[in-house]
Amino acid sequence: SPGRARARWVKVAQPTRRHAAGDDMPIPSSSKEDQWELFSEWMRARGAKMEKVKIADVNGMRGLVATQDIAENESIVEVPLGASIDISDPTNEKDPSLNALALLRLLEDPDLAPYVELLPGRDSPDILRMPDFYSEEELQMLQCPEVIQKTLRRRELCARRAQESSLQEGSVKWALCTVAQRAFSLVSPIDGLLRLMLPGIDLFNHDAHALHTMKVRWNLDGYVDAVFKVIAGSPIKKGEEVRICYGGSPFRPDGCGGDCVGDLALTNAQYLMRYGFVDGCMGTTMVDGKWLVKDESESIRESLAKTTVQEDDELLSSSLPLSAQTALEFRRHLKVALKAQQEADALAAKAEAAKSEEQKRAEAEAKEQAEKEAELKEANAAEARKQLLEALEEKS
Numbered sequence: 001s002p003g004r005a006r007a008r009w010v011k012v013a014q015p016t017r018r019h020a021a022g023d024d025m026p027i028p029s030s031s032k033e034d035q036w037e038l039f040s041e042w043m044r045a046r047g048a049k050m051e052k053v054k055i056a057d058v059n060g061m062r063g064l065v066a067t068q069d070i071a072e073n074e075s076i077v078e079v080p081l082g083a084s085i086d087i088s089d090p091t092n093e094k095d096p097s098l099n100a101l102a103l104l105r106l107l108e109d110p111d112l113a114p115y116v117e118l119l120p121g122r123d124s125p126d127i128l129r130m131p132d133f134y135s136e137e138e139l140q141m142l143q144c145p146e147v148i149q150k151t152l153r154r155r156e157l158c159a160r161r162a163q164e165s166s167l168q169e170g171s172v173k174w175a176l177c178t179v180a181q182r183a184f185s186l187v188s189p190i191d192g193l194l195r196l197m198l199p200g201i202d203l204f205n206h207d208a209h210a211l212h213t214m215k216v217r218w219n220l221d222g223y224v225d226a227v228f229k230v231i232a233g234s235p236i237k238k239g240e241e242v243r244i245c246y247g248g249s250p251f252r253p254d255g256c257g258g259d260c261v262g263d264l265a266l267t268n269a270q271y272l273m274r275y276g277f278v279d280g281c282m283g284t285t286m287v288d289g290k291w292l293v294k295d296e297s298e299s300i301r302e303s304l305a306k307t308t309v310q311e312d313d314e315l316l317s318s319s320l321p322l323s324a325q326t327a328l329e330f331r332r333h334l335k336v337a338l339k340a341q342q343e344a345d346a347l348a349a350k351a352e353a354a355k356s357e358e359q360k361r362a363e364a365e366a367k368e369q370a371e372k373e374a375e376l377k378e379a380n381a382a383e384a385r386k387q388l389l390e391a392l393e394e395k396s
């Protein structure tokens with residue numbers, strides 16, 4: 001029954017005075033190895049299978065690396081529904097600030113400490129790159145009215161929730177960003193749309209080229225249960241970092257081929273607002289290009305035209321805070337994507353025009369040929385008629 005499925009999930013505690021005091025962020029207290037040891041043991045006790053990966057810093061970013069060779073189609077990690085953390089709020093499924101409040105309440109639960117310790121804190125690069133934490137000047141640096149307006153709306157929402165709940169605004173913003181980066185949406189056959197934290201699965205970094213997919217297997221036999229699996233889409237060697245593609249693959253028309261909700265390729269506006277980074281791969285650049293040439297993107301094109309890629313490069317070569325650097329990378333990338341799409345469209349239009357010119361010429365030639373043949377036929381017929389008349393005259 002749904003009650004049974006829910007009962008196996010983590011209970012959400014009520015807000016406490018600690019939140020109001022503002023120290024509601026996770027503060028890592030032990031080394032990474034110890035944290036991972038604690039966390040993986042805790043996950044094992046909750047029925048998860050995570051032994052094929054471990055946490056590691058790869059190129060300056062924390063992620064998961066394989067602890068053994070993994071064959072194609074093998075599962076990399078498995079997290080049962082009972083090990084997920086439900087931050088859904090059925091009063092308004094579309095309001096992310098309610099999920100953020102649910103997460104803040106969970107920080108108090110001592111049972112969740114091994115997970116909470118792993119969450120990137122307020123001053124981590126993961127959070128500092130989110131536009132929610134940019135200064136006003138850095139926000140304007142994005143040169144993308146759509147992202148600026150959405151960010152301002154998100155900030156207002158956080159400020160309102162913070163005031164209503166006597167929390168610090170920064171804490172609510174941190175929680176909203178953490179939910180955006182790490183929570184998964186899932187349609188349950190019984191409970192409808194759910195927002196879940198999936199500990200462990202939220203440690204995979206993103207690569208748009210990754211072929212590994214997330215699958216959800218429901219078991220409705222007797223009571224509702226599910227298991228979330230990340231399945232290898234290609235062989236993985238021991239020691240390699242394992243990444244997944246967030247959102248749909250920009251390289252596949254059917255998305256990523258997994259079971260994610262809303263499996264569409266993301267634009268960089270979405271990557272920035274959800275995850276705080278810019279995806280520079282060719283597939284996403286093409287997705288951006290198609291978005292930026294649309295009529296409704298005119299105000300973004302106008303805004304982007306106020307600076308050049310050369311100016312962005314100059315600014316990027318100086319030492320900047322992560323937030324400003326990300327804002328500049330974002331607008332630079334949009335300019336490059338827009339130019340590439342406009343050039344591709346101009347080439348396609350030229351080819352189309354050349355094709356129709358060629359077609360017109362071929363049609364005119366065919367018409368001229370047909371007219372000549374008709375004239376010749378008519379002349380031959382006239383000659384034949386003349387000869388016949390002459391022969392008849394001779395006879396008479």
Ligand SMILES: C[S@@+](CC[C@H](N)C(=O)[O-])C[C@H]1O[C@@H](n2cnc3c(N)ncnc32)[C@H](O)[C@@H]1O
Nearest residue numbers: 062063126181182202203204205206275276277
């Ligand atoms: C689901 S978490 C992945 C694990 C995360 N690196 C950690 O240490 O907890 C998503 C966040 O990781 C970072 N991230 C993941 N993939 C990235 C990428 N390809 N480039 C830059 N940052 C990335 C971003 O901060 C993103 O919001």
